[in-house]
Amino acid sequence: MTAPVNGSADASPGIPADPPGGRKAVAVWGIGVAVYFVAVIFRTSLGVAGLDAADRFHVNASALATFSLLQLLVYAGMQIPVGLMVDRLGTKKVLTLGAVLFTVGQLGFALSPSYGMALAARALLGCGDAMTFISVLRLGTRWFPARRGPLMAQLAGLVGMAGNLVSTLVLAPVLHGVGWTAAFAGSAAAGLVVLVPLVLFLRDHPEGHGPAPRTAGASGGFVRRQIRESWAEPGTRLGLWVHFTTQFPAMVFLLLWGMPFLVEAQGLSRTTAGGLLTLVVASNMALGLVYGQIVGRRQSARIPLALGTVGLTALLWAAVLGYPGDRAPMWLLVTLCLVLGGCGPASMIGFDFARPANPAERQGTASGITNMGGFLASMTTLLTVGILLDATGDNYRIAFSTVFVLEAVGVLNILRLRPLALARERERAHATVSGPAAPPGPVPTEPGRALA
16 A cells, blocks of 8 residues: 555645645646646537538448547546556646647547548547546645645536537537638647646646655556455445436537437527537536535435436436427427536536545545446447437437436446445544544545545
C-alpha cells in the first residue's frame, strides 16, 4: 500500500492536513477545467452533426452509430488505465497527452475523406477525452481542502455541460454556415488554445503537498491489486451501476440520436430540435446544483434520488413513444428534455458510493471503474438503436425501447448491491469516529461528502 499523500485526509501527524486553496489553486484548476470544457465540445460535436455525417460519408443508421460507439468504447476502456496513469505520472502529463490526442482527433475528423479514416479520428478523440475528467477530479483534491471537493467536482461537471451547450448553440449554426471541414477544423483550434497554458502553468500540486516518494515495486502487482481491491468493494460496484442506470438516456439523446429523432420522427425543424437539445443541457446545469445540495445535506437521499430519476425518465420516454398518433405534442417533448437534464447529476451520485468505499490511494481506480458504467450503457444503447432503426425501417418507437431494458437491468443491480454497500459504509463511519479502535491504514473520509 502506498504511503499517505501530503494534504490528503490520511496525512501523517505534522504534515498539513489540507492543500491551501486560494487564488493560485483556482487558476491552476481553471486551466484543467478549460481542457475538460474543450474535450466535451469535441465529444458532443457529432450530436449536432449526425445527419450531416450520414450524408458526407454515405452511411446508414448503424454505421452512423458506430462513430459514437467507437468513441465511447475507447473512452470507457481507458477509464481504469487513466486512473492508474494519473496516480503514477501526475495530472499535468496525462492532461497534456489528452489535449494533444483529442485535438488531433478533431482535426482528423474534419479532414477525413472516408468513413474509415473518420472512425479512426473519433477513436483518437475518445482516447484523449478519456484523460480529462479523472484528471480534473484529481486536481481538485490536490489543490483544495477536502471540504471543497464536492463543490469543485460539481463545478467541473457544470463546466463540462457548458461545453455541451457550446456544441449545440455555436457549432451547429457554424456547421450549416461554413460547411463540414471549416467548422470542425476551426473548432480544433480550441485544443491548441488550452494546450499552451496547460504546458506553461499547470502544476500537479501546491508546493509542499506532493505525494510521498514511491518505493520500488512491481508495477504489474500494483495495477492488479488496485483493480482487484477496488472491485471487491460493494460501494464501487454500486457506484458503477448507479452511473450505468442514470447517465445513458441523456447521453444517447445528446450524443447522437436526439437530433434525428426530433427531426425525422417528430417532424421538427433543426432549429427547434437544437433548442430542445439545449434545454436538456440547461436543465442538467440547473439540476446539478440542486442534486449536489440535496446529496451533500442528506445522504439517505442518494438511492431515492437516483431511482426517482430513473423512474421519471422511463415514464416520460414511455409517454413520448406511446403517444397516440405520429408525433408527440411540444409540451411533452419539452417535459422529456427537462427530465433528461437530471440524468447527468444523478449519475454523479455513483461517485458518492465509490468514494467512501475506497481509501485515498485507490480513488483514481475506483473513480475510473464507476465512470465506466454510464459509458458502457451508452455504447450498448447507441448500437442497439442504430441496428433496430435499420431493421424496422426507422421505427423510433421500437428502437428507443432499448432504454427500458437497460434501466431495468441497472435498477435490479442497484437494489441487489444497496444493502451490502450501505452496511460497509456504516462500518467505516463507525471505525472513523472510534478513533484508536479503528484498524490501521488510511482513515476514510466522512461518508457522504462526495468526491464526485
